[in-house]
Amino acid sequence: MIDIKNISLSYDKIIVLEDISLKFEEKSFIGIIGKNGVGKSTLLKSILGLLKPTKGNIFIDDEDIYKTSKNVLAKKISFMPQTIQFDFSFSVKDFVMFGRYPYINMFKLPTKQDFQIVDDIMDFTQIKQLKNKNINELSGGEKQKVLLAQTLVQQTDIICLDEATSHLDIGNQATIFKLLKMLNEKYNKTIITTIHDLNLAGEFCSDIVLLDNKKVLNFGSTEKVLNYKDIEKVYNITILIHTNPVSKKPVVIPIYN
Amino acid sequence: MKLLFKFILLLIVLVIIFIISMLSGISDISIIEMFKSLFFSSDENTYTIINQIRLPRVILAIVAGAGLACSGCVFQGVLRNPLADPFTLGISGGAAFGASIGFAFGITKLSWVFLPLLGFCGALLSVGFVYIINSKKEFDSNSMILSGVVASYIFSSAVMLVFSISSSDKLYSAFMWLMGNLSFFDDRLLYVVTIFVIICVIILCCLGNVINIISLGNEKSNSLGVNTSRTVKYLFLLSSLITACIVSCCGVISFVGLMIPHITRKFVGNNNRILMPFSAITGSIFLLICDTISRTVIAPIEIPIGVITSIIGGFFFVFLLLKKAGKISI
Numbered sequence: 035m036i037d038i039k040n041i042s043l044s045y046d047k048i049i050v051l052e053d054i055s056l057k058f059e060e061k062s063f064i065g066i067i068g069k070n071g072v073g074k075s076t077l078l079k080s081i082l083g084l085l086k087p088t089k090g091n092i093f094i095d096d097e098d099i100y101k102t103s104k105n106v107l108a109k110k111i112s113f114m115p116q117t118i119q120f121d122f123s124f125s126v127k128d129f130v131m132f133g134r135y136p137y138i139n140m141f142k143l144p145t146k147q148d149f150q151i152v153d154d155i156m157d158f159t160q161i162k163q164l165k166n167k168n169i170n171e172l173s174g175g176e177k178q179k180v181l182l183a184q185t186l187v188q189q190t191d192i193i194c195l196d197e198a199t200s201h202l203d204i205g206n207q208a209t210i211f212k213l214l215k216m217l218n219e220k221y222n223k224t225i226i227t228t229i230h231d232l233n234l235a236g237e238f239c240s241d242i243v244l245l246d247n248k249k250v251l252n253f254g255s256t257e258k259v260l261n262y263k264d265i266e267k268v269y270n271i272t273i274l275i276h277t278n279p280v281s282k283k284p285v286v287i288p289i290y291n
Numbered sequence: 292m293k294l295l296f297k298f299i300l301l302l303i304v305l306v307i308i309f310i311i312s313m314l315s316g317i318s319d320i321s322i323i324e325m326f327k328s329l330f331f332s333s334d335e336n337t338y339t340i341i342n343q344i345r346l347p348r349v350i351l352a353i354v355a356g357a358g359l360a361c362s363g364c365v366f367q368g369v370l371r372n373p374l375a376d377p378f379t380l381g382i383s384g385g386a387a388f389g390a391s392i393g394f395a396f397g398i399t400k401l402s403w404v405f406l407p408l409l410g411f412c413g414a415l416l417s418v419g420f421v422y423i424i425n426s427k428k429e430f431d432s433n434s435m436i437l438s439g440v441v442a443s444y445i446f447s448s449a450v451m452l453v454f455s456i457s458s459s460d461k462l463y464s465a466f467m468w469l470m471g472n473l474s475f476f477d478d479r480l481l482y483v484v485t486i487f488v489i490i491c492v493i494i495l496c497c498l499g500n501v502i503n504i505i506s507l508g509n510e511k512s513n514s515l516g517v518n519t520s521r522t523v524k525y526l527f528l529l530s531s532l533i534t535a536c537i538v539s540c541c542g543v544i545s546f547v548g549l550m551i552p553h554i555t556r557k558f559v560g561n562n563n564r565i566l567m568p569f570s571a572i573t574g575s576i577f578l579l580i581c582d583t584i585s586r587t588v589i590a591p592i593e594i595p596i597g598v599i600t601s602i603i604g605g606f607f608f609v610f611l612l613l614k615k616a617g618k619i620s621i
Contacts, residue, residue, distance in 0.1 A: 084513050108516030118507055121371045122561040132503055136516045140501050188515070 035060055036081060036192065036224070041090030043076055050076050051087070052248040058241075060191075063218045064226045065235035065256075068245035069268060074228040075196050077245065081226065082113050082194055094192070108136035112188040114181055116197045123170035126180055130156060133187035151187055159183040159213060175206035182210060186217070193217065195227040199234070207231070211238045232286040236260050237278065244268060260284045294565060297558070301572045305353070308576055312349050312583040313341065317590055347481050348473050352582040353575040355473075355537045356547060358488040360555075360574025361495050361567060362530035363548030368502040368563050369526050370432040376549035377534035380435065380527075381417040381442030383545070386538040387469050388446040388453070389413020394465035395457035403477040406468070407539040414535035417442045422528070429520040430527065431509075471544035471597030473582050484536050491533045492571050498526070499564030506563070546600040547574055550608050557611055577604065 036058040043051045050073040058064055066074045079085045081092055083099045092099050094110055102110075112133075124132075134148045144152075156162045159179045164172060169180065178198060185193060195214075199207040215238055217223040229235045235242055235256070242259040244252040246268045252259045262275050265286065272289040313325055318340055320328075327333045328341040359377060366375040377383070389409040393399040399406045424438040425431070450469075454462060476484075501522055504512045512519045534548070551574045552566065559569050581599040588594060 079510070082514050084510055103516075104513070104518055105516040108514065111514075113511065113514035115508070115510055118511060119371070121373055122368070122506060122556070124503075124561050128503075128560075128562045132507065133515070135500065135504050138500060141497055142500075194514075 035095060036226075037093040037096075038081070039091050039093070041080060041087035041092060043073075043080060043085060043087045049248060051080075054090075054250055056243060056250060056253060058224065058226065060224055061218065061222050062224055063215070063238060063240040064224075064243060065239035065241070066226065066228045066243045066245065067230070067232065067235055067259075068251075072245045073248065074245055077243075078194050078196055078226065078228050082111060083107055084113070105136055105139075108188065108190075110190055111192040111194060112185045112190040114185040114193070114195045114198050116200065117177075118181065120169050123168040125165075126161065126167050126169060126172075127152065127156075127165045129169055129180060130161075130183045130187055133184035136188060151189065152183075155183050155186045159186070160209075175202055175209070178202060178206065178210060182213065191222075192224045192226065195225070197228055197230065200230055207234060214238065232260065232265070236284040236286065237281060257284055260286060294559065298569065298572070301569065301576070305572055305576050305579075308579050308583075309349060309353070312352075312579050313345050315583055315587050316340070316345060343478075347476075347478055348582065348586075349579065350485060351473055351476060351481060351541060352579045354485050354488045355541050355544065356551075356574035356576070356578030357492050357571040358533045358537050358574075359544060359547040359578070360551035360570040361492045362533050363574075364552040364555075364563060364567050364570045365495055365498075365502060365526050365530040366548070367552055368506045369523050370436055371506055371508070372432065372436060373553070374549070375436060377530065378443070378543070378545065378548060380421050380439030380531065381446060382414050382531055382534045383538060383543045384443040384446030384450075385417025385420075386410040386414040386535065387543055388449045389416070390468055390539075390542070391450045391453045391465050394461050394468070395453045397461070403479070407476070407480055410539035410542075411535050413446070414531070414538055417446055418528070418531040418535065422524075426524070430523040435527070467595055468542040469597075470595030471542040471600070472593070472595050473541050474586075474593060476540045480540060484540050487536055488533055491529055495526075495529065495533075496567040496571060499562070499567045502526070502563040502567075542595075542597070544578070544597050544600055546597070546604045547578055550604045551577055554604075554608060554611060 038054060038056040041051060041054050042049065054077065066077060068074050076085060080087055086100060099107055130152050131144055131148065134144060134151065138144055138148065156165060159182055161176065161179050161183055164176060164180065169177065172180065182198070199210050202210070211234055214225050218225050239256055241254060242256050243250060244259050244264060251268065252264050260275060262273050265273055274287040274289060276285045276287060277283070278285050310322065314320060314322060320337055320340060324333060324337055325341055328337045329346070362377045366377060366379065367373060389412050390406060393406050393409040398409065420442045421435060421438045425435050428434045454465070501517060504515050504517050505519055505522060509519050552570050555566055555570045555573045559565050578600070581596050581603060585594045585596045585599045
């Protein structure tokens, strides 16, 4: 369980988040939504311990993450950034292995078990055929799958993603989110992702955090948060909320005139 | 296994080049005489040439090559910039400044210890400059490179200033030093530098894992449990110390730190755990070849080794770029 207690965070004295309290249950699939620049990534990075709030604490399983050692934390919670800049291209299998770092540490070599885990995860994310390729030769969708694989070999219960699919086509978006859903449902992982695409959020997330003006405007089940009143207010656009005829999940349709 | 084979092959090449280098010079010494002199005893003349003149110099070339190449790898990986090298961060500028003060004011003539000492202090001065600026910025790669470039500019204009107010006869030896030269060093320094650099290189070679992780960027490496800014700080200090030591001994040898890692990348890829030891050996081989050329081609005149490294390395690198045009990664 992740317990965020009254955190405030500011960059250079400009307040980004103010007095935010949230509780994420285990095995939930959380989407963090809100306007550009509202602090979605900031909130996510605070949960990961990458940013330190000016006030408040965050607890994972009742342990203060800012008092937990980084190595221990890295075995509990992992992070998939939007992209990684590859100035030097690594081979896919090396790159995925980097995710085992919390277990291998500075001096050790990967063991048989590490290789086995990397192999299994590459199977799971369907990138086995790319194993010997260089990262720079891959397409955007393949890169994200490799990045996901790297995050998964960390074998953490909580997985955080920062706009992991926002530059992908809808097919690849679906692939990544289906994998996340399977991780969530079959492997009991807690997933927290910032996301712009409200329809993806509506389809896959169990709960949604709607951030607005430094605060949490709404937090709860997808159906509860994706109501036209809040969404119209936050995004300043007229919308219709429909239901996906197949999955019965909410669909947000913007009205442009 | 393939890698191990490559590594052993590289070591064999190093040994061969070592023997060739030991044998080349003005006086003709046979290979048997050389080994006799190295491992047993021989007549005084051969002993002087082999054990006292050539051997220290060859060892210095091997150590300096390994040290520069290794710190080059570290800087490129940690700063995530293919153009970073030990000198991007202003270390050579600082060393050049210290040494040129020594030459210009005649301090170097007082005792052998002053030239390396001043070079080392100058290098530390610029390392300190970069360190202090960046300690508040959590060792962000962009700001490190920028402050290093700034330090380089400041110190190189300081060198020009010192040169402009000193007399021309002092300028010549200062110039030779600035272009890199393995004939200035003193034997007494050799042991200290050799042991220190070798230990540091071994440490760095073992740190390939963490350099890989840091090259993924701050956020990713922190989320993998690495204290990135602290690790970058120590890696930076360690590699800077290696470079400062080498520079204070042999002057500014450009190119090795920048290009050797890139040349090695073409053969073993970018995984730093593998790249580091390979780069170290490649650097040794390369610098040893360059030094042998520099002292034999137009003997007894010596060409500054920095000139040779740049020419050979530059052409070799262009050749590699053209050959593997499809797979260029810089």
